[in-house]
Amino acid sequence: MAEYVVGKAVVDKKTKRLIQRAKPGDIAVLYHRDVDEVAARQLVKAKVRGIVNFQPSISGRFLNQGPEILLDAGKIVVDVPNESLFDLIQEGDLIKIKADGDIIVNGKFFCKGVLINKEFIKIKYEEARANYEREIERFAINTLEYIKREKEILSSDYAVPRLKTDMSKKHVLVVVRGKDYREDILALKSYIEEIKPILIGVDGGADALLEFGLKPHIIVGDMDSISDRGLKCGAEIVVHAYPDGRAPGLDRVKQLGLEYKVMAVAGTSEDAALLLAYHSGADLIVAVGTHTNAVDFLEKGRQGMASTFLVRLKVGHVLIDAKGVNKLYRSRIKRNYLAALLASAVFPLLIISAASPVVRHLIRLFLIRVRMMIGFF
Secondary structure, three states: OOOEEEEEEEEOOOHHHHHHHOOOOOEEEEOOOOOOHHHHHHHHHHOOOEEEEOOOOOOOOOOOOHHHHHHHOOOEEEEOOOHHHHHHOOOOOEEEEEOOOEEEEOOEEEEEOEEOOHHHHHHHHHHHHHHHHHHHHHHHHHHHHHHHHOOHHHHOOOOOOOOOOOOOOOEEEEEEOOOOHHHHHHHOHHHHHHHOOEEEEEOOHHHHHHHOOOOOOEEEEOOOOOOHHHHOOOOEEEEEEOOOOOOOOHHHHHHOOOOOEEEEOOOOHHHHHHHHHHHOOOOEEEEEOOOOOHHHHHHOOOOOOHHHHHHHHHHHHHEEEOOOHHHOOOOOOOHHHHHHHHHHHHHHHHHHHOOOHHHHHHHHHHHHHHHHHHOOO
């Protein structure tokens, strides 16, 4: 590892917002407990040079893989135990992270940090394995408590906005920028091209679709992780609000001068997207990148998954979860298929060769090359 890394600070208590502003060579100043895999991969993609985190990057509560991903990508990660120092670093400050964990800000010693390394992560993984059953039990109890509060999801005691996009009796693909979303979208490429489902991007899921040249028909979310480009792509916008009417993402949409509808319902934005598709008459809902297990929710800082449980209980008969579909099957070219293909190509050439000595010579060279190639399969 280098003696130190230097870069300009990009600072935000919400990692999703920070990533939108991060530039190659920056030092990301986080306030992110238990850095999740998706956030880590986005930081790597943003090409930040180092990470200073004022929360534990890995606490040992559960197996979060974010810090390991950052180290594998060659990033230096330092945790600062004193979270009160976070507000003393400003956007654009020049930060130097030394190999011993010392942090220098604008040429002056700032504080001593805890350097995250493989050995530290190994210890925390062991703690997480020991804590797993206790964390799952706590998570399950919280989920049951939240179910009592959010049971209105089952009763449809919420308003569903009427949109221009017709989802009735159609397939709807709901994309969340979650784990393995890129691989899963690639695995579904043929399905998307053939069936042409209605595309719903949940917050940053809209940017995920645009990455693949797919324009979302609808965007649902609190708009804290989607780019301006995504919001301006021409999709219908549905701002997810809390049951009491508060909508954190509404101001941003208004500032951009965009038309929108509001959907006030308990739960996450991906829950709202699934309910929107369901109540709009979707024949089939295919979900990509959604959060479905305890670790997914713990990584996002949620202490239960009541709304997700209730939503899936309600829409499960029309829902297919395509998360991880890329791991089900990877096609390989079989020898007999290759042989049949080659035979079909060679046969007409053999007929032509009967009339030309030059062609016969070329065919012989070609067959020698084919035999050499097959030897390597």
